[in-house]
Amino acid sequence: MSGAGKQVDLFLDSLINAPMKDDRALMEFPFFSLQKTPRLKPLVYDDGKVRIEVRPGDRGIATIWDKDVLIYVASIINDRLERGLPVDKTIRFNAHNLLQVTGRGSGKRAYELLLDAMFRLRSTTILTTIEAGESKERRGFGWIETFRIIERKNKAGKKTMAACEITLNEWMFRAIVQDRRVLTINPSYFELSMGLERRLYELARKHCGYQQRWVITLPRLIEKCGSVLEPRFFKPQLKRVVEQDGLPDYHIAMSFDPKERAAAEKSGLDGRRWASNERILVSFWPRGQKAPELLLTPDE
Template sequence: MSDSQQVDLFLDQLVDGAPFKDDRALMEHPWFSLTKQPRKTPFEYNRGGVEIRIEPGAKGMASIWDKDLLMYLGSIINDKIERGEPVPADRKIKFSAHDFLRATKRQTSKRGYDLFLDCLERLDGTRIRTNVASAKERTRQGFGWIESYKIHERKTKSGKSVMAAVEVTLNEWMFKAIVIDRRVLTISPRYFDLSKGLERRLYELARKHCGQQRSWLIGIPSLKEKCGSDREERKFRAELKKIIEDGTVPDYSLRLDKASKFDSPFKSRNPNDWMLEVRPLRPRSDELAIHNGEADGDNSEQELISDSKLISARPKKLSIDTINDARERFPGWDIEQIERAWISYTEEKGQVLKSPEKAFFAFAKSWVENRSIDA
């Protein structure tokens, strides 16, 4: 066994199959620069009683790509909690840089490690002042994204120094949010494929706000503010339109239009105001379609008419939140395969379900208990 393999036995890592998590507060408000060009000017956000001030360090303000490391560390801590393992009271996580780069789909070349060092310096140097609560304590706090970091190096047989491990101390504000508040949401692995800062920010907002809703509607000025963008609205709207045309934001469809085009009580009073609508790509699981098809646009929901007589119906695919919840409950399992089996089982029984999510989880629990993970 090589030296590096021996060291890796003692490092924290995100166990294969464990989902990436993000802090709800980090998804709700603009904390990070959306560009890869170093931002050296302070940023302030004040909306709905939330106050945030970000002061860049020597290498600039931490970017939304730097945030990947916070998600990685938070996901390791969350996975420990889910597995019933102790979390580090000193908030220190010691991990392999290679594992982080691989997990977040980054290059593992020398250039990749150099960029990783820049990421550490920006997270360490950026200072945050906010009144956003953590551990249910609403106080004004100042902190850096990480309190400290340490690079452990070793010599190869050729005498070259390489990064054997990285030790990062997470800030107390975020640590308490994960461990005490448990305010985390599962993130799609395809998030790390997104190359534009605005794409990533749109996904965060969609994931945070859609939830069990059929859609989320927001005016462009408000959206621009929540993204932390300083571009003029016309250019911001043009960039948004390009992202919508490319269809790159995973799990959601986006629509940009005038307020008059939307049928919603939440739309702007001015019919000419631009608005963005976000919808989950998966339909809500409580929408049932009559067996034999969904022709003629019939979206009516079917109910049980008696305990003894059931109308045969086939539930539509489960919602994004239900699928993500299932991935958390049954790590390492192919949830889509279980979903297909559940739909076939339900259809075969000829039942219409009033609580599809509850029925699915009962089915999935039985499925997992009666099979090996490689089945």
């Protein structure tokens, strides 16, 4: 898929009416910063089975908005596979099409932010024990190995980003092509403005799917989000998401386990002492389905 800049128009990939696909592992585990200000503190996740360490480059850890580029590239690769076309780690695509599909606008600032995203995706270092293909990745890698921007002058004589070329890391390429480790996501995902909203949708899509419900404790949810916030600061943001009820495909709610509440009342515990953040359960269920009647035991 490589070639001279003057031939670029002949080789550009783009997405037209193809479903958007995301990597299951990238949806299940925290790999990206949820804040737009540079996160320079490493992100570490370890549940005893999987360990992930994400180290920042000089512009910080790649953000969940930067991830749009990976989703777009993964969707192109998946689309080519489903149409029986050859695939390669190196993808050359139309920059305007990516901005259009991910709802980023098409002004000068949008192209600058896209370039910024590529820098962070290239400079962020990931170490993980998650398997891809038939191997475990134990070395550090960046989300993309290389990137190239092809510019052209428009009619006004100004340089514009005509095309982008990205070489995906081997770990993610194997996950898409060999493992077929992808899930379709709602295009409305790109309209979510809060990083936390995006992360919550990913978790709901991965863990809940079309099941009746998925329930997780608040502390565990914070871990899976990769948030730097303490529970007392995280909870108000989560409450805002719950009240807005704007996640595509899913509802979300917070509650306490009724069994624990009854036991606390029976033992005479003070309500404020009992109702700690550690006892909060967060539930997700598909839109169009009745809310779960009882949240007895968290799935995680």
